[in-house]
Amino acid sequence: MITNSPTLTSDIRNRFAHVETCPFSGPRIFFENAGGALTLKSAVETSAIFAAIPDNQGRDNPASAALVDVITRAKADMALFFNSADGTFFVGESGTELSFRLIRTAIMGSAPGGSVIGSSIEHPASRSAALHWAEMAGKPYIDVAHNNATGQVTAEMYASQMTPDVRVATILHTSPVTGIANDVAAISAAIRVVSPDAFIFVDGIQHASHGHIDIASYDIDGYVVSPYKVFSRHGYGVAWASDRLTALPIETLRNGPTGNWEMGTRDTGSYATFSDVVRYFEWLGEKVSDTTDPRAKIEAAGRAIHDHEQTLTDAMLRGIGNLPGLADLPGVTVLGGADNPDREGLVCFALDHVPASDIVDKLNAEGIRTHIRRADHYSGNILTPLGLDAAVRVSLCHYNTLDEVRSLLAAMKDIAG
DSSP states (O other), X not given: OOTTOHHHHHHHHTTBSSSSEETTTEXXXXXXXXXXXXXXXXXXXXHHHHHTOOOOTTSSSHHHHHHHHHHHHHHHHHHHHHTOSSSEEEEESOHHHHHHHXXXXXXXXXXXXXXEEEETTSOHHHHHHHHHXXXXXXXXXXXXXXXXXXXXXXXXXXXXXXXXXXXXXXXXXXXXXXXXXXOHHHHHHHHHHHOXXXXXEEXXXXXXXXSOOOGGGTOOSEEEEOGGXXXXXXXXXXXXXXXXHHTSOOXXXXXXXXXXXXXXXXXXXXXXXXXXXXXXXXXHHHHHOOOOOHHHXXXXXXXXXXXXXXXXXXXXXHOBTTBOOGXXXXXXEETTOTTOTTBOSEEEEEEXXXXXXXXXXXXXXXXXXXXXEETTTTTHHHHGGGTOSEEEEEEOOTTOOXXXXXXXXXXXXXXXX
């Protein structure tokens, strides 16, 4: 519906800052959304409003009470967006910091002995945390090797290495390198069959902007997102912790409220800007459906986003008109495979005759913003097994257009020779 509606596309783009122009370099097409999506204008305005307020929460004055109300409403909005009727929502320094906190709490607070399981596809936000705290706790780490061809892990892969003494499990929802999603509900179910009491953590940072989150269907204990990747701003992360994870010994102030994950004075602006994100999803859901239920609006928006982004990535891979797609270029490697149905708004590729750094530089010169992924501590787990030292990541969101894809393909036709 988004793809075929110029009016809706225009309305969507008008809600975001810097859609067509970089404030430093001028006109450009933004295909670097996995590094940080465009920011809602409403989130920018909200940030300015709350940055100017001197009052803190917990005081006996009207401003303080108003801030508490904003945070309370935001937590209700988070519950709506993530679809969770229980558990606790809170903000922290970043998605990575929150991942470390939740995983640390699960590993150090779980029963003695046992092991920790995770996969080789994971971003270091969860993988480094799990490896570090498993070592600190003396719990062996079980490494589920991902499929190099699809860039995925499956429930069957986890099941093949599960043991009854697994205490903690980590799952990556969507890879920021391949753009391929994993079936969280199925993997969680496979873990529960063998170790029903394991604490299960999910990294949802890359997934959040591309489709709906449904914690109620996952049977998990922790979920983290980075709001700057889902249309808000930098400077905070959002976490959800199940009641049983919160019941473990958590780092908190002595003699303070039980089960309080929040450290120090909260940033009201971070909570408020996440409410802006939820309001945007509701607005989009109203545009693409007739539903009046708030959660149904979010789900409708997620479906519309997914469908439009699939149209864009299909065109990017298979071509438009007489322009060849990325999958048709000579000597190309498409991470995750060109026909992977679980792709979410991202194509990562390499050419055997043009270095990835040169491709990114030449696209930049054409006003097309992409990003190089190198075989380093962020992406080496995926690139090295494929024999690649680097690849080009083209990441998009639902505000991108077929015309922008067409510009990318025209530039790549010349670059690839």
